[in-house]
Amino acid sequence: MEENLFEPKGILPDRKIKQMCNQGLIQATHQITESQIQPASLDLRLGNIAHRVRVSFLTNKQGRITNRIEEFGMHTISIEEGAVLEKGCVYVIPLMESLHLPKGISGVANAKSTTGRLDLLTRLITDHGSEFDRIEDGYNGPLYAEVCPRSFSVFVRQGTLLNQVRFGNGTNQLSEDDYNQICKANGIDSNKVNIEDGLDFSVDLKLEDNLVGYKAKQHTGIIDLAKSNNYSPKEFWDPVYSINQHIILDPGSFYILASQEEVTIPPGYAAEMTPYIPMVGEFRVHYAGFFDPGFGYRGTGGAGSRGVLEVRCHEVPFLLEHGQKMGKLVFEKMMAEPENPYGSQNYSNYQGQSLKLSRHFKVSN
Numbered sequence: 001m002e003e004n005l006f007e008p009k010g011i012l013p014d015r016k017i018k019q020m021c022n023q024g025l026i027q028a029t030h031q032i033t034e035s036q037i038q039p040a041s042l043d044l045r046l047g048n049i050a051h052r053v054r055v056s057f058l059t060n061k062q063g064r065i066t067n068r069i070e071e072f073g074m075h076t077i078s079i080e081e082g083a084v085l086e087k088g089c090v091y092v093i094p095l096m097e098s099l100h101l102p103k104g105i106s107g108v109a110n111a112k113s114t115t116g117r118l119d120l121l122t123r124l125i126t127d128h129g130s131e132f133d134r135i136e137d138g139y140n141g142p143l144y145a146e147v148c149p150r151s152f153s154v155f156v157r158q159g160t161l162l163n164q165v166r167f168g169n170g171t172n173q174l175s176e177d178d179y180n181q182i183c184k185a186n187g188i189d190s191n192k193v194n195i196e197d198g199l200d201f202s203v204d205l206k207l208e209d210n211l212v213g214y215k216a217k218q219h220t221g222i223i224d225l226a227k228s229n230n231y232s233p234k235e236f237w238d239p240v241y242s243i244n245q246h247i248i249l250d251p252g253s254f255y256i257l258a259s260q261e262e263v264t265i266p267p268g269y270a271a272e273m274t275p276y277i278p279m280v281g282e283f284r285v286h287y288a289g290f291f292d293p294g295f296g297y298r299g300t301g302g303a304g305s306r307g308v309l310e311v312r313c314h315e316v317p318f319l320l321e322h323g324q325k326m327g328k329l330v331f332e333k334m335m336a337e338p339e340n341p342y343g344s345q346n347y348s349n350y351q352g353q354s355l356k357l358s359r360h361f362k363v364s365n
Helices: 015-023 065-072 176-185
Strands: 026-028 042-045 049-051 072-080 083-085 090-100 106-111 122-125 138-147 155-156 163-166 199-202 211-216 239-240 246-251 253-264 267-274 281-287 308-314 316-321 325-333
Touching: 015 026, 015 163, 049 065, 065 072, 065 090, 072 267, 106 122, 122 163, 138 163, 176 325, 199 253, 239 253, 308 325
Parallel strands: none
Antiparallel strands: 026 090, 042 163, 049 072, 049 090, 083 155, 090 138, 106 163, 122 138, 199 325, 211 239, 211 253, 246 316, 253 308, 267 325, 281 308
16 A cells, blocks of 8 residues: 555545555446546446335444345346436445445545435445445445435436545544635634534525525426436426515425525635534425535636525425525545646536536526
């Protein structure tokens, strides 16, 4: 193993992930491509089959995913040439990638931004795992995606990218200089915020023409995840307009909204939106919570980038007001700055964004 591959502590940047691939710590049934390696994460690809299962599940310290599939599986479909995953159904899909992590290295997974904007619930599960989207220190084994389309049925195929994983070797404690740099980049007075708790995220309900979001339609066609700039938003989404700077969320409905804050992630840091907190309101925020180094960064063309909020309302109607807190953005230090921060490559779909649907939809109606 290359000396100091995992030093100092922090989240591994792109070049370290490449080294992990070269050393066999990350393996795959098909060669890992350059485009899978993001500034602070690795995109994971669906394998060639999908198991339709009765229930969502985790294993335990002694359990394996294959045993759960045998117990709760309904049928298996081939997705090698493509197949439809039906809205409201739960699937477990083996991923092309597997891990052989050394002691001290763990992983955290999350849905990709495009996945979250389609209300496509995607979570990583592993053998012997007791939590979704968590890979234990030193894990050696296969990876699976649990996939449940919530609003739209989707067409997937072998190699489709739905989620991603970050690797780290413990937390690199943020210093006072780090706090000041992050606060300065985000236009915040460092004396008025405790960045250890995260930066507050709030919703913007004062956008131009009062168009503040989109609400998923109930009965739509299929979305082919391989197609970009292909679908009319009118066929899948209803526009949401604010009245007196508020909207009412309908139970069971899914919304795309935008943050009031313009977010900046300096290249030496990565961030994640914290999970929904019940005390905040009658809704869930955050399906795709990773913010890459360089997101919103002026040096990579990201000045003015908003956070897009993926919101699902729960059991009762809920009044959402302009500026209402929706969550927090928690920062971690990178082991080193990435070679290619977010926005420096052509595939950075959401740099400089405001309110924006996934790349599958035409920009103009």
